Amino acid sequence: MIIGIGVDTVDIARFERQLERVPALRARLFTPGEQPLRPASLAARFAAKEALIKALGGSDGVSWQDMDVVRGADRAPSFAPTPGLTAALTARGGDRIHLSMTHDAGLATAFVIVEHTGAAAYDQDSVTAADQAPTEETRST
Structure with missing residues (x-):
């Protein structure tokens, strides 16, 4: 059963200007693994977090730190099952998150679906231990 659906769109140039004006935003909004990414990828992740x-x-x-967007071996994006996200999801009756993100023509957009499948707790089946510490080649949008 679907618990919730979210969508968000970010103007990449405007988002990049904000990051330049307020450098502390990068550390506030993104996990250490996300922070080195280029602005378009960060904008897509910000949209994903807002959509979630x-x-x-x-x-x-x-x-913000509970919502860590990672890439699986198949390059599909997902949210890592951090303790804070797992607790928030469980409190709302969800146990699975579907994520799609894109960026093109100066915009980054993300769609999120939170679902209840009947599993005991959030265990994103597309997230593996390797995704918890993504490598540079798996860290692009």
């Missing part, structure tokens, strides 16, 4: 907040119905119980 919308799909969850709000940000209560989840921080």
Whole structure:
């Protein structure tokens, strides 16, 4: 059963200007593994995090650092099952997150679906231990 759906779009140039004006935003909004990415990839991840907040119905119980976008071996993006995200998802009755992101023509867009499948807890089946510490080649949008 679908618990929530979220979508967000970010103007990449505007987002890049914000990162330049306020350098502390990079560390506040992104996990250490995400921070080195180029602005278009960061904008897509920011859109993904905002879309997730919308799909969850709000940000209560989840921080920016709890929402870590990783790439699997098949290059599909997903949210790493961090303790904070798992707790927030469980509190809302969800146990699976679907994520799609793209960037083109100066915009980054992300779609998120939070689902209840009946699993005991959030265990994103596309996230493996290798995804918890992605390599540089798996860290692009």
